[in-house]
Amino acid sequence: MSDYIKLDSEKISEGVKTITELGGHGILKCVQCGACSAVCPGVKAGFPVLCRLLIKKVLDGQLEEMIEESSSWGCQACNRCTEVCPQGVRPQEVVFAFRRYQANELAFSTSAITSQMNLHSYGHAVFSDARELRKKVGLAPEAPTSAYNEKAQKEIQTLLENSPMGELGLY
Amino acid sequence: MAKVGVYVCHCGTNIAGVIDVEAVRAFAEALPEVVVARKDLFMCSDSGQELVKQDIREGLVDRVVVAACTPRTHEPIFRAAVESAGLNKYLFEMANIRDQDSWVHPDNPEQATEKAMKLLASAVGKASRLKPLEDKYVDVTQAALVIGGGVAGISSALELANMGYTTYLVEKEPSIGGIMAQLDKTFPTNDCSACILTPLMVDVGNHPNIKLMTYSEVEEVEGFIGNFTVKVRHKQSYIDWKKCTGCGDCAEVCVEQTKGRIPDEFNQGLSPRGAAYIHFPQAVPKKAVVDAANCISCKGHKFGQEPKISKKTGKPMIAPCQEACPADAIDRSQQFDPNGTIEEIKVGSIVVATGYQVMDKKWFKELAPDSPNVVTALQLERIISATGPSGGKLVRPSDQQKPKTITFVSCVGSRDENFHTYCSRVCCMYMIKQARLLKEKYPDLNINMHFIDVRAAGKEYDEYYTGARKMGINILKGKVGGLEVLPEDRLRVLAYDMEGAVPIEYESDLVVLATAIELPETAKKLAQATGLQFCGSHFYRELHPKLGPVETSVRGLFLAGCCQGPKDIPDTVSQAKGAAAVAAVPLAQGKVKIDPIISEVHAEKCSGCGICIPLCPYDAITFRMVADRPRAEIDMTACKGCGVCTTACPSAAIILHGYEEDQIYAQIAALTA
Numbered sequence: 005m006s007d008y009i010k011l012d013s014e015k016i017s018e019g020v021k022t023i024t025e026l027g028g029h030g031i032l033k034c035v036q037c038g039a040c041s042a043v044c045p046g047v048k049a050g051f052p053v054l055c056r057l058l059i060k061k062v063l064d065g066q067l068e069e070m071i072e073e074s075s076s077w078g079c080q081a082c083n084r085c086t087e088v089c090p091q092g093v094r095p096q097e098v099v100f101a102f103r104r105y106q107a108n109e110l111a112f113s114t115s116a117i118t119s120q121m122n123l124h125s126y127g128h129a130v131f132s133d134a135r136e137l138r139k140k141v142g143l144a145p146e147a148p149t150s151a152y153n154e155k156a157q158k159e160i161q162t163l164l165e166n167s168p169m170g171e172l173g174l175y
Numbered sequence: 176m177a178k179v180g181v182y183v184c185h186c187g188t189n190i191a192g193v194i195d196v197e198a199v200r201a202f203a204e205a206l207p208e209v210v211v212a213r214k215d216l217f218m219c220s221d222s223g224q225e226l227v228k229q230d231i232r233e234g235l236v237d238r239v240v241v242a243a244c245t246p247r248t249h250e251p252i253f254r255a256a257v258e259s260a261g262l263n264k265y266l267f268e269m270a271n272i273r274d275q276d277s278w279v280h281p282d283n284p285e286q287a288t289e290k291a292m293k294l295l296a297s298a299v300g301k302a303s304r305l306k307p308l309e310d311k312y313v314d315v316t317q318a319a320l321v322i323g324g325g326v327a328g329i330s331s332a333l334e335l336a337n338m339g340y341t342t343y344l345v346e347k348e349p350s351i352g353g354i355m356a357q358l359d360k361t362f363p364t365n366d367c368s369a370c371i372l373t374p375l376m377v378d379v380g381n382h383p384n385i386k387l388m389t390y391s392e393v394e395e396v397e398g399f400i401g402n403f404t405v406k407v408r409h410k411q412s413y414i415d416w417k418k419c420t421g422c423g424d425c426a427e428v429c430v431e432q433t434k435g436r437i438p439d440e441f442n443q444g445l446s447p448r449g450a451a452y453i454h455f456p457q458a459v460p461k462k463a464v465v466d467a468a469n470c471i472s473c474k475g476h477k478f479g480q481e482p483k484i485s486k487k488t489g490k491p492m493i494a495p496c497q498e499a500c501p502a503d504a505i506d507r508s509q510q511f512d513p514n515g516t517i518e519e520i521k522v523g524s525i526v527v528a529t530g531y532q533v534m535d536k537k538w539f540k541e542l543a544p545d546s547p548n549v550v551t552a553l554q555l556e557r558i559i560s561a562t563g564p565s566g567g568k569l570v571r572p573s574d575q576q577k578p579k580t581i582t583f584v585s586c587v588g589s590r591d592e593n594f595h596t597y598c599s600r601v602c603c604m605y606m607i608k609q610a611r612l613l614k615e616k617y618p619d620l621n622i623n624m625h626f627i628d629v630r631a632a633g634k635e636y637d638e639y640y641t642g643a644r645k646m647g648i649n650i651l652k653g654k655v656g657g658l659e660v661l662p663e664d665r666l667r668v669l670a671y672d673m674e675g676a677v678p679i680e681y682e683s684d685l686v687v688l689a690t691a692i693e694l695p696e697t698a699k700k701l702a703q704a705t706g707l708q709f710c711g712s713h714f715y716r717e718l719h720p721k722l723g724p725v726e727t728s729v730r731g732l733f734l735a736g737c738c739q740g741p742k743d744i745p746d747t748v749s750q751a752k753g754a755a756a757v758a759a760v761p762l763a764q765g766k767v768k769i770d771p772i773i774s775e776v777h778a779e780k781c782s783g784c785g786i787c788i789p790l791c792p793y794d795a796i797t798f799r800m801v802a803d804r805p806r807a808e809i810d811m812t813a814c815k816g817c818g819v820c821t822t823a824c825p826s827a828a829i830i831l832h833g834y835e836e837d838q839i840y841a842q843i844a845a846l847t848a
Contacts, residue, residue: 035590035627036673037586037590037627037653037654038627038652038653038654038656038671038672038673039653039654039655039656039671040656041653041656041671041678042653042654042655042656042657042669042670042671042678042679043541043656043657043669044656044678047678048678048680052676052677056671056673056676057676084656084657087541088541088656088657090586090590090591090592090593090654091591091592092592092593
C-alpha cells in the first residue's frame with residue numbers, strides 16, 4: 005500500500021457492493037463516530053482494522069488493498085459494537101462480510117487458518133485445553149462441548165467439508 | 176358559459192423535469208370550457224402573474240386555473256393576483272401537479288403527464304362552476320396568551336405587553352424562569368444566566384400589561400384566530416399568595432420534616448426540597464406552594480381538616496409549616512384538590528413557548544447510569560452554579576470531593592437511531608462552556624471532551640471552541656462507547672481517538688453526559704388542546720421550515736423556542752420576538768377575515784333532524800327557532816369548512832361554499848373520464 009490513496013469512486017462503490025452483498029448491509033449508515041471501536045475487545049487486543057477503521061477503509065475504496073489484513077480474524081463476535089452503534093450499522097456483520105470476502109479470495113491470514121483448523125478439529129475457532137483450570141476452580145474438567153465429543157466433532161467436520169468452506173480445500 | 180383561462184407552470188425543473196408541460200397545455204386548450212391556455216417557467220413570478228392579470232383585464236377569461244406546485248403555499252398568491260385584476264378571487268382553482276404528481280412519479284414521466292391532464296381537467300370542471308364568494312370579518316379580542324415562562328415565553332410576553340396588549344403568561348411551575356434560570360453562565364460571552372435573565376423576570380412581574388399565571392396549565396383552547404377562549408387551571412397551592420411574602424420559613428421547616436426525601440427539581444435532584452417550597456431563591460413571583468402529593472401531613476393535620484386537639488395540652492396540633500408562617504398564609508383547611516381552579520380567559524392570539532426537557536441518564540445502560548458520579552450536563556450546571564447545592568464549588572456527588580479528572584460525553588441520545596436521530600444543537604457549545612469555566616477556575620483539573628465532531632456554527636462560537644483547545648482542554652474526536660464503574664465510585668472511560676485510530680482507556684472521577692433535548696410527555700396534552708401538530712423529530716411543527724418558522728397550521732397559534740426544535744438562547748430569543756411580532760398582527764388589525772369556504776344551512780330545506788349537530792368537530796352547529804320550529808344554524812366563526820355536516824345532511828340542506836355538489840361531480844367526471 006502506498007503512503008497516500010486516490011479516491012476512486014468505482015472502487016468505492018465496488019467495495020460497498022461487495023460488503024453489502026456478503027451481509028454487511030449497514031455499511032453506508034456509518035457516520036464514523038468510533039463508539040464501536042471504543043468498546044471492541046479485538047481493537048484493544050491489537051487488531052486495529054476492525055469496526056470503525058475497517059468500514060472507513062472500505063468507504064475509501066481500499067477493500068482490495070486490505071485483502072491480507074489479519075485484524076478481521078480478531079473479531080470474537082461479542083457484538084458490543086452492535087449494541088453501542090448509534091446508527092444501526094451492525095459493525096460485526098460488516099466484519100464478517102469482510103471475512104467472507106477474504107475467504108472467497110482464499111486470502112486467509114495464518115491466524116485465520118489456525119482458527120479454521122481449530123473449528124474443524126474441535127468445533128471452536130479459539131480453543132485451549134481448560135481441563136486443569138476447571139478442576140482447580142471446582143468445576144467438572146470437561147465442559148459439555150464438541151471439544152471432548154468425537155461424535156460431535158465428526159458431525160461438524162462433515163458439515164464444514166460440505167459447506168462452501170470445504171470447497172476452498174482448506175481441510 | 177364560463178370562460179376558463181388555464182396557466183401551466185414549469186416550476187423550473189420541478190414540474191417540467193418530469194411532466195411534458197407543452198402537452199398538458201395543448202390538452203387544456205382543447206377542453207370545451209377553456210378559452211386560453213398558457214405556460215410559464217415560474218407562474219408565481221411577476222411576469223407569470225401578469226399573464227393571468229392581463230387576460231382578466233382584457234375580459235378574455237372569467238375563471239382561472241393554475242396548474243402548479245401546491246395550494247398550501249401558492250393559492251393565496253394567485254388569489255391575490257386574480258383579485259387585483261378585478262375578478263372575484265374565489266373564481267380561482269389550482270391543479271396540484273408538483274406535490275401530487277411530478278414529485279411522486281419522477282420515474283414515470285408519461286403517466287405523470289397523463290395524471291397532470293386529469294388533475295387539470297378536474298380543476299377546469301370545478302372552476303367553470305365556481306361562484307363568487309365574499310370574505311367576512313369579525314372583531315378581535317385585544318389580548319394575547321403566552322404559554323410557557325422560560326426565556327422564550329418571557330421574551331414574547333414582554334414584546335407583546337410593550338406593544339400595549341394585555342398579555343397572559345401561563346407557567347406550570349410556581350415561578351417563571353424555565354431552564355435558563357438553572358444555568359450557570361452562557362456561551363459564548365460567559366455572562367451569568369441569572370444576571371441577564373432575572374431582570375427580565377422582574378420586568379414581567381411588574382409589567383402593567385402582563386397577567387402572570389404561574390403554577391397553572393392550559394387545559395382547553397376553543398375558538399379561532401382573533402377570538403380564542405382558553406381554560407387555565409390554577410393548581411392548588413394551599414398558600415394564599417396575597418399574604419405570602421416569600422420568606423421561605425415554611426420551606427425550611429418542611430425540608431427538615433420530610434428528611435430530604437423529595438428531590439428538588441430546580442437543582443436536578445442534587446438536593447432536597449420540602450413539600451412546602453419556593454421554586455428557587457430568585458423566583459418571580461416569589462411565593463411558596465405546598466406540593467400536596469408529597470405532603471406528609473405532619474401532626475396528622477390533613478388537608479381539608481381542622482387540626483386535631485392535643486390530649487396533653489388541649490391545644491390544636493398545627494402543622495409545622497403553618498406554624499412557621501409569619502404571614503398566616505398557609506391554609507390547610509382547603510380540601511385536597513388535584514384539579515385546582517379553572518379560569519377562563521379570552522385572547523386574540525397565542526404564543527406556545529413550552530420549552531423542552533433533557534433526557535434522563537437512566538436510558539443509557541452502557542454509560543453507568545447508576546453511578547452518582549455520572550451526571551447530566553444540566554446537573555453539572557447546578558453543581559457549578561453559584562445558586563446550586565454546593566454554592567458553585569465543583570464537587571462530585573458521591574463524596575463531595577473535588578474531582579481530578581472530568582470527562583464530557585457528547586451526543587447521548589442525540590444523533591442516535593435508538594433515541595433521537597436529530598442533533599440537539601446546543602450540547603457541543605454548552606459542554607465547551609462548562610469545560611472552559613471549570614478550567615478557568617481550576618487550572619489543574621484534567622478535562623477530556625469526547626465528540627463525534629464539534630458543531631460550533633454561530634456568531635463567535637468557533638472562536639470560543641478553538642479557545643478551549645488553547646486553554647489546554649483535551650478535545651478528542653470519537654464517541655465514548657462505554658463507562659465501567661470502579662471501586663470508590665470512579666469510572667473507567669472506554670473511548671476512541673478517531674484521528675490516531677486507537678482506543679483510549681482511562682479513569683475519571685466525574686463524567687458529564689450531554690443528554691438529548693426532547694419534548695416532555697405533557698406536550699401531547701397541549702397538542703390535543705390546541706390542534707398543534709408534531710414534526711418527524713417530535714417537536715411542534717411550524718407552518719413552513721423557512722418561510723413560516725413561527726406560524727403553525729392553526730391560525731392564530733405561534734411557536735417560540737425549543738418546543739419547535741432544539742436551539743440556543745440567542746436563537747430562542749430571536750424566534751420569541753419574531754413570534755410576538757406575528758402574534759400581534761391580528762391584534763393590530765383589530766379584525767380577522769373569515770374564510771368564506773365554510774358550510775351554510777338553507778333553513779327552508781332543513782327538517783330540524785339534528786343529525787349534523789353532534790357530528791360537527793368544532794361544535795359550530797346549534798338549533799335556532801325559525802317560525803316556531805328548530806332549524807340547524809352554523810356559527811361562521813367556528814366553522815372550519817370540513818364538510819362533515821354537508822355530507823351527512825339527509826335533506827341536502829347544507830352546502831359547503833366552494834365545494835358545491837355540481838362542482839364536485841364535475842371533478843369526479845373529469846377524473847374518471
